[in-house]
Amino acid sequence: MRRNIVAANWKMNGSRELVESLVGGVKAGVAKLDKDVEVVIIPPSLYLADVEKAVSGSALQLGVQNVARWESGAYTGEVSAQMASDVGCAYALVGHSERRQLFAEDDVQVAEKVRLILASGLVAIICVGETLEEREAGQAEQVVARQIRAALADVSGEGWKKIVIAYEPVWAIGTGKTATAVDAQNMHANMRGLLSELGAPAQEISLLYGGSVKPDNAAELFAQADIDGGLIGGASLVSDDFVRICGAV
C-alpha cells in the first residue's frame, strides 16, 4: 500500500546508550507530529531487541539492514529474513549500494533476498541507484531500470503490497550532495512508469529518496509528486534532525 515512509538506516553505528537516547527522542518527537507517516528504525541487527523494547507502545516500526540469501543452515555470521520477522521486524532493506559495492551483492542475490523477505511476511525496501560514473555516462535511468527489473523478477500478485523502492544515487550517499528535487522527481516518475510496465500496481507502491537528506532539504524532496518519503542515513543518528525530517513529509 502506498504510504509516506521515513526510514532510519543507522548502518554500522550505535550502542545501547545511543538506542536509549536516540529512540527515546524519536519516539517522543514523532508522537507530537500531526503527520501521516510510517517511521521505521533500522539499527544494526545486534540492537534489534533493544530497539524493539525502546519503541514499544509507539507506532515506530522495526527493520533489518540485510538478510541472508538462504533460509537457514550453516552460514556463519548470517541472519535470515525469517529471523528478522521472528524478532519483530516489519521491514528489510535489500540491495543497499554499500552491500552492492563492499559485499559484492549483485542483482541475482538481491532478487533471491527479495523472495525470502516476502516469503517471511516482511516489506522489502529495495535500494537502487547509479554511481557518479554511470550518471556522467548518461546511464542513470538504464542502471536503475536494470536493478529494479532484476529485483522484482519473481514478484507478483499480493507480493506487490510488500514492495517499497528507495532511489539512492550512490554519489549522494554520505557526501552532502543531494540530487535536485527535479532530478529526483524525474527518476521517481521513471521508476513508477517502469513498475507499470512490469505489471505492478505502480500508484500503490511507495517510492523513497535517499542520499544526504537533511532537515533543510527534506521538505522540497518530499513535496515531489512521486517521492513518498526517505531513507535516511547520517541524519537519522541525530534525534532532532530525524524528527524534523519525519515532519517534512
Ligand SMILES: O=C[C@H](O)COP(=O)(O)O
Ligand atoms: O540508507 C541510507 C542512505 O545510504 C543515505 O545515507 P545518508 O543520508 O547518510 O546520505
